[in-house]
Amino acid sequence: MSYVYGAIAIVWLALLSWGIYKLVVGYILPPSHFPKNIPTIPFYFTLIPLFKDVDQEALWHKYMKKPLTEYGAVKIYFGGAWNVLVTRPAFINQVFKQDDIFPKAGNHVKNPQSILALYTGENVISTINDQWRTFASIVKPGLQADVDTSIIVKNAQKLVDLLLEEQKQKGSVVMPKPLQDYTLANLSEALLGASFNTLGNTNAPMSTLQSAIKPKIFNPFYLNFPFLDHFKIPSREQARRLVIEFKAKLSDIVLSGHQHKHPEGMDSNHLGCRLVTAYETGIINRYHFQQNCLSMFLAGHENPQILLLSMMRMLAEHQDLQKQLREQILALPEEDRMNPHVLAEIPLLTATIYETLRLYPPISQLLNRRTEQDVMLGENILLKKGTYLGYNGYTTNRDTEFWGADSHEFRPSRWGSNSEDIQMLFRKASSKSTFISFHGGRRTCLGIKFAMMGARVSMAMFLTKLEWKLDPSWPRRMTPAGPLMPRMLKLQFTSLESEKA
Numbered sequence: 001m002s003y004v005y006g007a008i009a010i011v012w013l014a015l016l017s018w019g020i021y022k023l024v025v026g027y028i029l030p031p032s033h034f035p036k037n038i039p040t041i042p043f044y045f046t047l048i049p050l051f052k053d054v055d056q057e058a059l060w061h062k063y064m065k066k067p068l069t070e071y072g073a074v075k076i077y078f079g080g081a082w083n084v085l086v087t088r089p090a091f092i093n094q095v096f097k098q099d100d101i102f103p104k105a106g107n108h109v110k111n112p113q114s115i116l117a118l119y120t121g122e123n124v125i126s127t128i129n130d131q132w133r134t135f136a137s138i139v140k141p142g143l144q145a146d147v148d149t150s151i152i153v154k155n156a157q158k159l160v161d162l163l164l165e166e167q168k169q170k171g172s173v174v175m176p177k178p179l180q181d182y183t184l185a186n187l188s189e190a191l192l193g194a195s196f197n198t199l200g201n202t203n204a205p206m207s208t209l210q211s212a213i214k215p216k217i218f219n220p221f222y223l224n225f226p227f228l229d230h231f232k233i234p235s236r237e238q239a240r241r242l243v244i245e246f247k248a249k250l251s252d253i254v255l256s257g258h259q260h261k262h263p264e265g266m267d268s269n270h271l272g273c274r275l276v277t278a279y280e281t282g283i284i285n286r287y288h289f290q291q292n293c294l295s296m297f298l299a300g301h302e303n304p305q306i307l308l309l310s311m312m313r314m315l316a317e318h319q320d321l322q323k324q325l326r327e328q329i330l331a332l333p334e335e336d337r338m339n340p341h342v343l344a345e346i347p348l349l350t351a352t353i354y355e356t357l358r359l360y361p362p363i364s365q366l367l368n369r370r371t372e373q374d375v376m377l378g379e380n381i382l383l384k385k386g387t388y389l390g391y392n393g394y395t396t397n398r399d400t401e402f403w404g405a406d407s408h409e410f411r412p413s414r415w416g417s418n419s420e421d422i423q424m425l426f427r428k429a430s431s432k433s434t435f436i437s438f439h440g441g442r443r444t445c446l447g448i449k450f451a452m453m454g455a456r457v458s459m460a461m462f463l464t465k466l467e468w469k470l471d472p473s474w475p476r477r478m479t480p481a482g483p484l485m486p487r488m489l490k491l492q493f494t495s496l497e498s499e500k501a
């Protein structure tokens with residue numbers, strides 16, 4: 001009998017050892033074919049926010065700054081896989097230029113069963129080759145056309161009123177939600193032609209659904225162990241249903257808002273019209289219509305929201321700059337103050353936007369590529385075929401060789417003092433991949449024009465109507481994980497109009 005117990009014990013021990021071995025080899029250590037000549041960020045790094053209330057900027061300083069600055073690339077566990085995170089501008093340049101060797105391979109490729117993949121799916125940002133060309137040909141003319149800026153002006157005025165109302169009631173304003181509602185209103189009304197009705201409406205479905213989904217999608221536990229989405233865990237099934245409901249609701253709003261107001265169809269420059277026509281004429285199917293609406297929804301409001309959050313924080317911390325910008329905008333004839341073309345000629349405003357984007361890129365890190373073949377990154381980092389990799393703009397944009405020893409400081413004047421110099425530096429830094437906030441190369445952001453216009457008009461409105469400073473109780477902390485931004489930024493506003501009265 002004791003032989004039987006002994007044998008069972010041995011089998012159990014063997015299974016346990018095999019399990020531990022698989023865990024160590026499969027998760028805790030990078031795969032053996034990963035390059036040995038770059039450092040490894042400890043496995044537990046991305047799990048820290050699960051156990052501790054952290055500030056990811058502080059984490060970057062502690063764990064990432066040194067290896068990334070010295071080597072320009074590290075091995076890091078994220079999203080259920082080991083990846084190579086690339087930051088040295090020369091390496092990034094190679095990745096962006098050799099798009100065919102380092103093609104995008106987002107969530108739908110990496111973890112197709114995950115709820116994150118169900119959410120983001122195949123769209124103009126995530127796909128490659130012919131599929132990307134089809135999607136880009138639909139959205140590009142819509143994103144690069146001139147939009148009706150009076151919509152942004154109207155929404156910005158409404159936001160100012162809401163901020164002042166909240167200031168009056170609560171003595172300060174927690175900024176992420178009002179800015180989310182504002183950027184959603186701009187995107188839906190100016191680009192999609194279908195109002196999400198978010199501004200001043202606490203029950204707007206797109207906003208409440210999005211707020212319910214976000215914590216589920218970006219739950220660090222499932223982000224790091226997406227294989228768990230193979231199992232029918234009740235809370236994850238609920239998240240799955242929410243995502244399906246959200247996508248259906250979004251595409252219904254885009255469809256119903258359109259109603260053939262632009263009969264030119266695919267000859268129209270209206271983004272909403274182009275998406276709807278492409279679906280109705282069979283250029284894309286329902287799934288791709290939904291996913292492209294969703295990609296516009298996410299890229300079109302989240303990035304502008306984060307940019308405004310970071311910029312309002314910067315101007316709260318640099319009162320002299322806030323004052324200078326206000327004076328320059330107020331010096332314009334009243335009818336020009338919200339004109340994006342006139343605002344584009346205020347060098348300090350453009351430099352402030354670029355400097356904020358440089359230090360705080362809204363997409364601070366993205367691991368969404370995979371090598372198509374064995375390739376040498378730089379001169380001596382061998383990446384085998386099938387290696388996941390990505391970039392970290394927060395690090396790259398602070399490259400001291402290009403930006404100088406003060407690259408971590410907020411100094412808009414580094415961009416130059418006239419529009420020509422500023423644009424020249426923008427082009428140079430983009431082409432050398434030392435400023436990658438809008439990505440670069442063939443897959444550069446298609447929404448730059450809309451984003452810059454929105455940032456200029458929004459800031460012009462805020463600066464002419466409001467003065468603001470940090471609420472002294474705000475603890476100056478950044479988000480613990482996900483997009484890097486000031487966490488629950490709290491500001492105090494004064495109305496410039498009531499001051500005048």
Ligand code: HEM
Pocket residue numbers: 104124125126136139143191296299300301303304307357361362363366368436437438439442443444445446447448450451
């Ligand atoms: C401050 C604002 C913005 C920033 C910093 C930003 C940044 C980026 C970045 C880094 C990428 C590359 C993503 C990747 O590696 O996969 C990207 C791609 C893209 N963005 Fe933006 N974005 C902004 C605003 C917008 C807006 C407002 C829209 C549209 C409404 C938009 C539409 C797109 C599209 C369509 C792509 C895919 C381009 C392609 O792969 O061909 N973006 N953006």
